Amino acid sequence: MKLAGDDRLNNEYEIGVEYFIKYAFGKTGEKEKIKCPCVKCKNSSFGSPNMVRDHLLTFGIIQSYNFWYHHGERVGEDAFESPTVGDDDGLIESDGEDEMETPLRDFFPNNCGFAENDMHDGSSSTRREDPNDEAMRFYRLFDDFQKPLYEDLGLSYEKIDACVNDCMLFWKDDEQLEHCKVCKAARWKQGKHSGETRTRENGKRIPQKVLRYFPLKPRLQRLFMCSKTASDMRWHNERQAEIGVLNHPSDGKAWQDFDENHPSFSSEPRNVKLGLISDGFNPFSNIANPYSIWPVMLVPYNLPPWVCMKQSSMMLSMLVPGPKGPGDAIDVYLQPFIEELKELWEVGVETYDASKCENFKMHAALLTTINDFPAYGILSGWSTKGKLACPCCHKKTAYLRLKNCCKHVYMRHRRFLHIKHSWRKKKDVFGKK
Secondary structure, X not given: OOEOOOOOOOHHHHHHHHHHHHHHHHHXXXXXXXXXOEOOOOOOOEEOHHHHHHHHHHOOEXXXXXXXXXXXXXOOOOHHHOOEOOOOOOOEOOOOOOOOHHHHHHHOOOOOOOOHHHOOOOOOOOOOOOOOHHHHHHHHHHHOOOOOHHHHHOOOOEEEEEOOOOOOXXXXXXXXXXXXXXXOOEOEXXXXXXXXXXXOOXXXXXXXXXXXXXXXXXXXXXXXXXXXXXXXXXXXXXXXXXXXXXXXXXXXXXXXXXXXXXXXXXXXXXXXXXXXXXXXXXXXXXXXXXXXXXXXXXXXXXXXXXXXXXXXXXXXXXXXXXXXXXHHHHHHHXXXXXXXXXXXXXXXXXXXXXXXXXXXXXXXXXXXXXXXXXXXXXXXXXXXXXXXXXXXXXXXXXXXXXXXXXXXXXXXXXXXXXXXXXXXXXXXXXXXX
């Protein structure tokens, strides 16, 4: 709900303020003070009815505060029971569906496929399951909007200290070590002159490097807890594919070969196939200051092509710290991701499908990697320099060593079609150059 109009001098706005105060004290059960939602206080301080009234009339209410969760409004409450503009009180403005109603219908269990009008065309014979513990824990988080975003959605990240020389992670059995097992470098930053371990204001020691890892399982589970994206995760299997047309990775040979080699995985279309993206970049605007941080991102290929490559569909898996790129030591930082990926492949994780209102065991696999040629060499461990730089041509790589500049160049790599290939007869389709 929201107050009618934006003009604080308007009589409808003043009436709306009175209605809000009456509503808030009635819903919260408070008798003396409530949180003030004015632009100045932003629900961070409490005030008496007179103070809240004065603030709302003077500063105005927060424009985005349309769902009054600080003042007793609950999910599923019918916002249209309140008077609208034109009624005797003229207090509330209803301009269609509440902007909070659509996502909450997807996420909250009372609205997530349990409505009477969404019982599979009214059939009462269809067996419907309750969400599992993980799904219910997620739905309950919507009752508390006062926490930061990560805590509300349960999608936090882990901080894992790393060796300053990229030798190891202070993780699992090595979590309590003070020095690197390989190079013996100190785990904590030290003062240049004093040599003492540096600490923050709260007394905690400052590590040399920190890997930020975003767990994969809860992020994949979220894709199925929304009824819209849950159905999209089956799109690759339920669509009508065009023969001979490559519209989606599932039309490609790699996907099809994978399904043939792993029939138990492919028998469940909701099992997730992922693409991994990684490359280094300078997060600072000053190019003269060399710094390379490596994000590792994942793309769920189950989604339709117009969805999976959107920024909102890509999942950040980890941030490998700088100032230098990890090089071939990136496998050190990939350990948490590989371990979780193995678990998703071998064991899976119980997941709630909001579109079908049922629980299932979800598995995941890494299908492809997306990167430029230098990053390809880092991720795969293949040297992209020297005589055998091409991983496809291998020993047949055509190279030439330039004596004056001491570099390898790769000439004579034009490849011709087979003598009987059908494209050889379609000269008008290709350009002359």
